[in-house]
Amino acid sequence: MTAGLKHALAESGHHAEIVFFPFNFSSVDHIAQLMDYCSTQNFETVNGYLVDKLLVLQFPVYYVNHPDKTLWLMHQHRPAYDLYDPVCASKALAALRKKIVDQDTRELKNLPAVYTMCRNISHRLHRFNQIASRPLYHPPAHEDRFYCDAPYDVIFFPSRLETLKRQDLLVRAMAHTRSPVTAVIAGEGGGRQHLQALVRQLNLSRKVCLAGHITEEEKYTLYARSLGVFFGPRDEDYGYITLEAMLSSKPVITCTDSGGPLEFVKDGETGFVVEPDPERIAQKIDWLHANKNKAKEMGQAGRQAYQEKNINWNSVVDTLLHR
Amino acid sequence: MEQQTAPITAREILERVRQETERRKTAGIAPQSGAQSSGLAGISLRLPRRDQPGYGPENGRTLHINDLLQYHDREFVSAAYQFILQRYPDGAGSEHFLDRLRRGDLDRVEFIGRLRFSPEGRSRGVAVKGLLPRLMVVLPGKIPVLGYLVRWIIAWAKLPCLVRQMEQMETRAFLKEKALHRRMDQWAAQLETTAADTLSRQAFEPLWETLSGRVDQVTEMQQQTADELQQAGIGDMKRTLLDQQGRVARLLEQVRDRLPGPLSEKQVAAMAVEEDHLLDAVYAAFEDRFRGSREDIKDRQKIYLPYIEQAGAGTTTTPVLDLGCGRGEWLELLEETGKTAAGVDINHLFVTECRDRGLTVESRDLLAHLKDMAPDSMGAVSAFHLIEHLPLTTLVRMMDETMRVLKPGGIAIFETPNPENLIVGACSFYTDPTHKNPLPPDTAVYLMETRGFCDCEIIRLHPFENRPGDMVDTMPASLVHLLYGEQDYAVIGRKALV
Secondary structure, three states, rough: HHHHHHHHHOOOOOOOOOOOOOOOOOOOHHHHHHHHHHHHHOOOEOOOOOOOEEEHHHHHHHEEEOOOOEEEEEEEEHHHOOOOOOOOHHHHHHHOOOOHHHHHHHHHHHOOEEOOOOOHHHHHHHHHHHHOOOEOOOOOOHHHEEEEEEOOOEEEOOOOOHHHHHHHHHHHHHHHOOOOOOOEOOOOOOOOOHHHHHHHHHHOOOOOOEEEEEOOHHHHHHHHHHHHOOOOOOEOOOOOHHHHHHHHOOOOOEOOOOOOHHHHOOOOOOOEEOOHHHHHHHHHHHHHHHHHHHHHHHHHHHHHHHHHHOHHHHHHHHHHHOO | OOOOOOOOHHHHHHHHHHHHHHHHHHHHOOOOOOOOOEEEOOOOOOOOOOOOOOOHHHHHHHHOOOOOOOHHHHHHHHHHHHHHHOOOOHHHHHHHHHHHHHHOOHHHHHHHHHHHHHHHHHOOOOOOOOHHHHHHHHHHHHHOHHHHHHHHHHHHHHHHHHHHHHHHHHHHHHHHHHHHHHHHHHHHHHHHHHHHHHHHHHHHHHHHHHHHHOOOOOOOOHHHHHHHHHHHHHHHHHHHHHHHHHHHHHHHHHHHOOOOOOOOOOHHHHHHHHHHHHHHHHHHHHHHOOOOOOOHHHHHHHHHHHHHHHOOOOOOOEEEEEOOOOHHHHHHHHOOOOEHHHEEEHHHHHHHHHHHOOOOOOEEOOHHHHHHOOOOOOEEEEEOOOHHHOOHHHHHHHHHHHHHHHHEEEEEEEEOOOOOOHHHOHHHHHHHHOOOOOHHHHHHHHHHHHOOOOEEEEEEEOOOOOOOOHHHHHOOHHHHHHHHHHEEEEEEEEEEOO
């Protein structure tokens, strides 16, 4: 994403540099220190260069000072917001949470222009910090590589294997499908062992394949050859998978609580929005199998919808630079 | 389109996808923007290009004059410039040289020499091996008069060398050709694999699109057909069924009658008549299709109402009798205007339909019906598109019977297609296969008058509604009338008061 932005800036004739701060999630102290550090930084001149414009994307770098600062919010510190659990939180974390929310509200409120990656992030920013913002969509990397081909009986779900992405929903759904559809779940991550055990336990080793890491090329082919894509994470921010599926002209099955995908998937038109319930998901998978022509039309409608949204780097750059 | 005959496992699908990805990579097919809305993958095939400027010695070897001499004409000039001056040729200078080279008054070796030892060439200082010896040989030939001799001597001396060079060139040409063929074979193979891979998409995908499009069309057509059936066809079917039901019932009746004794003559006749009704359903459906909508016909028939009125017909004492009443549009129109009317038609289905509408209709042969009627009992007798179905003798009999049953002052109205219109006479008259002969208006009047009708008149009706405007504009009016004039007429006759 950041690289994409830098590339797009360069394409439009700007010189851009990316600045990262190493970030250690686990240490409350470290986070607090980094916040304070960023707040004291001024990027008006860097290495002798005069910086015309500062685009800030995430916590806590967005505290860095510059007279012409624009926020395009990718991440707040979600453990201090929607993922914060007051019951289990330590005292230190509770204190940190207060510090973050206060500082975010104070600092970001004063910015002349606030954009976010997507509506879901805008919602959160408004809910927790009462700051209005505008979602500004950007295309997934290599968007021109996605294509569509005749489908195999396979539902594709590429993503990191973690609890929030809810690969287990798809695995459980596959236990309820009646059609000969299979599922390929691609990606690595901490959830792998759990998913493997689940597949074994439900006796689904023929129907579900945990593909592990796949190459980019394989990803394009899998998208192109899939019957549909499942992407039902819990409260995802943006989620490239939705867009990649649409680019590949494939219908997307997502869930009512999936966040980002809901901004793109129209139930019954470009895919399905169902309760995060394996049986409901299975029904839709079987439907896709039974109505392949309709499924194809849905996919095409998805691609159409994507194109109509006019998601491209040029408009992102224009918006960010000329607010 | 790959068809999966048996359920395959997720792992197998992944494996297929991996192989496919590998194939795409080795075939040099880069999946490109799925810009087509069909989602069809774009294919890019990268073939080596031969005609690319790649002048000069390979692998950084020192430039040999032969490296340049292998080129000719513009390519040669360009190569020489690029190698010796290390720039592209400029317009004027290079064109001048090219011109002289083409005319033959500048030798290529000499050209290389000039380029190399020009101020610019000197400053580049590119070493061209073999240039000096060649120049030594060429330049003396440039000396006036003496040069001619020099060139001769050189040519003599060079002969054996030239022969050798020619042989070398031939060998090289052969090798080059070989290499070229090999290259082409490689491309052919590459193309074949690519083609095999793309065939499914490139060829079948559009086909598939078309097919699914067709399927959709068919589905739509089915829907339409169903709708239409709902509107019209079902009616036909219902009628056919009713007809058959009725006829079977009647036949059964006859059979039941027969059981105790032999078939009576009457029963045989009844069965024979049933036979005649075989086509009832067909004709009823035909009528629906070609005659026009009920409302249209009623609308058209309104023109006769004043005639009826004038003749004082349609009262209970002067009822109207409609022969061959068909679907009963005219009867209905009369009913609606408060007239008393009855119909007769031989087609059971029409009769049933009319009765369903509450009209008074008999199912009989019209002559038999007329014969059974009292003389001087009817205010009017009408027949729409009937007389053209009758053989002449039947027609004359019908006219006679009409004359008999009409009250004095009663009116007869017979509408029929108008053969004065050439299209009607030549074609549309025969649309109805049960039509016998077209009846020209004069003939109709003549017949009516000879059967005793007076005050006979013709009213011509229903000119073509959708004339092809552009054509009509360029045609003489008389011709227009012949083609697009009235398609029907009615002959109206009256029974004398005394």
